[in-house]
Amino acid sequence: MTQTVVQQPTSKAALISVSLAHAENLCRANRARLTPIRRRVLETLHNSNRPLGAYDLAAALAPQGRRMAPITVYRALEFLIEQGLAHRLASLNAYVASSQANDGRGTAAFLICEACGSVSEVSSPELHDAVSNLHKSHSFSPRARLLELTGRCAHC
Amino acid sequence: MTQTVVQQPTSKAALISVSLAHAENLCRANRARLTPIRRRVLETLHNSNRPLGAYDLAAALAPQGRRMAPITVYRALEFLIEQGLAHRLASLNAYVASSQANDGRGTAAFLICEACGSVSEVSSPELHDAVSNLHKSHSFSPRARLLELTGRCAHC
DNA sequence: ACATATATGTTATATAGCTACATATTTAAA
DNA sequence: TTTAAATATGTAGCTATATAACATATATGT
Numbered sequence: 001m002t003q004t005v006v007q008q009p010t011s012k013a014a015l016i017s018v019s020l021a022h023a024e025n026l027c028r029a030n031r032a033r034l035t036p037i038r039r040r041v042l043e044t045l046h047n048s049n050r051p052l053g054a055y056d057l058a059a060a061l062a063p064q065g066r067r068m069a070p071i072t073v074y075r076a077l078e079f080l081i082e083q084g085l086a087h088r089l090a091s092l093n094a095y096v097a098s099s100q101a102n103d104g105r106g107t108a109a110f111l112i113c114e115a116c117g118s119v120s121e122v123s124s125p126e127l128h129d130a131v132s133n134l135h136k137s138h139s140f141s142p143r144a145r146l147l148e149l150t151g152r153c154a155h156c
Numbered sequence: 157m158t159q160t161v162v163q164q165p166t167s168k169a170a171l172i173s174v175s176l177a178h179a180e181n182l183c184r185a186n187r188a189r190l191t192p193i194r195r196r197v198l199e200t201l202h203n204s205n206r207p208l209g210a211y212d213l214a215a216a217l218a219p220q221g222r223r224m225a226p227i228t229v230y231r232a233l234e235f236l237i238e239q240g241l242a243h244r245l246a247s248l249n250a251y252v253a254s255s256q257a258n259d260g261r262g263t264a265a266f267l268i269c270e271a272c273g274s275v276s277e278v279s280s281p282e283l284h285d286a287v288s289n290l291h292k293s294h295s296f297s298p299r300a301r302l303l304e305l306t307g308r309c310a311h312c
Numbered sequence: 313a314c315a316t317a318t319a320t321g322t323t324a325t326a327t328a329g330c331t332a333c334a335t336a337t338t339t340a341a342a
Numbered sequence: 343t344t345t346a347a348a349t350a351t352g353t354a355g356c357t358a359t360a361t362a363a364c365a366t367a368t369a370t371g372t
Contacts, residue, residue, distance in 0.1 A: 033318075033319080033369080035319070035320090037319085037320075038319095053358085053359080054358095054359070054360075055358075055359075069320090069321070069322070069323090070359080070360070070361090071320095071321090071322090071360085071361070071362090072320065072321075074359095074360065074361075075319080075320080079319095090246035090247050090302065090304075091246050091300075091302055093328095093358080093359060093360095109287075109290060111291065111294055111296045111298075113296075114299065120294065122290060122294055123290075124286065124289065124290050124293070126285075126286040126289060126290075127286040127287065127290055129282075129286070130280065130282040130283040130285070130286035130287075131265075131283065131286075131303075131305070133280065133282060134265060134278060134279075134280050134282075134283050134305075135267065135305055135307075137280070138267055138276065138278055138309075138310065139309075139310035140267045140269075140305065140307060140308070140309055140310065141307045141308045142267075142305040142306065142307035143270065143306055143307040143308075144247075144305070144306040144307070145304075145305055145306075146246065146247055146302060146303065146304040146305070146306070147287075147302065147303050148246075148301075148302040149287070149290075149291055149296065149298040149300070149301055149302070150298065150299055150300045150301075150302070151291075151296055151297045151298035151299040151300070152296070152297045152299075153294075153295075153296055154294065154295035154296065189338085189349080189350080191350070191351090193350085193351075194350095209327085209328080210327095210328070210329075211327075211328075225351090225352070225353070225354090226328080226329070226330090227329085227330070227331090227351095227352090227353090228351065228352075230328095230329065230330075231350080231351080235350095249327080249328060249329090249359095
């Protein structure tokens with residue numbers, strides 16, 4: 001008889017490499033170029049527990065005491081956001097890697113903990129429909145959606 | 157027999173003075189001080205068709221060619237936002253007066269037209285519930301909610 | 313190999329928001 | 343009604359965030 005399998009605690013490193021592989025595939029499919037800089041920005045976002053500012057990234061991507069030109073980071077971020085690989089959190093002026101968990105589940109929202117700084121990307125069909133109905137009822141064609149809740153997470 | 161009454165096109169000026177009176181009452185009730193500066197910031201927001209940046213306000217509130225110190229505007233905005241009289245639009249770094257129409261109807265969302273710059277504050281019970289359920293299901297206690305849709309309004 | 317499109321480098325600047333501290337005004341208590 | 347405390351505003355300087363403009367390099371398709 002088959003045992004119930006307890007889910008293995010997949011390592012963070014493994015999760016990240018899956019995400020990066022996914023990014024590679026997605027870009028290939030879109031004929032978009034995931035250049036070394038863009039890839040390093042995405043990787044840095046994935047490696048971080050919390051959202052990073054553009055200048056944080058600029059510092060992280062250059063050697064000791066130096067920093068990458070901000071515009072370079074912004075250009076990479078613009079690309080990643082266009083591809084749906086990253087998000088900008090407007091309430092923090094900071095950026096996060098997209099969670100694959102919410103891929104194609106429609107409208108995503110972000111829960112931002114003021115205490116620990118963690119951010120989780122969440123969604124629900126109900127939310128998606130509510131937002132959908134709302135803009136339709138006002139004959140509004142949305143291009144971008146921004147849903148952020150700031151407060152305290154379950155732990156804090 | 158009573159005629160159907162066509163709704164009178166209440167003048168914009170009249171609507172604004174109603175809003176300002178409402179603000180006075182609300183502040184009195186809260187023992188909060190709607191000082192001249194704060195009142196003028198709120199009035200300027202009401203008079204504008206579109207969201208205003210803090211520096212726009214600083215220019216509008218000072219005579220010809222001069223400008224009010226930015227910090228003064230930020231302090232007034234902070235007050236107005238705390239009182240629920242104004243909102244910050246994070247995707248524009250700009251501010252709008254609250255519409256009384258959405259008072260106490262729970263979660264408000266903003267529809268921001270990229271073509272004409274207009275913003276409308278909207279809400280629906282459905283949206284409110286969806287947001288509510290979403291954060292509850294993640295044991296998240298929200299302090300602030302940010303819902304902004306950017307796109308094209310019915311006219312544009 | 314060439315022309316074109318795309319990406320990056322470099323420098324400077326625009327825009328948004330805040331810190332720190334001094335002064336003034338209001339509020340409530342003595 | 344003077345005084346003390348809280349609240350609001352003034353002034354100067356600064357930090358953080360984001361973009362413009364233009365030059366150079368690299369990739370892509372013919």
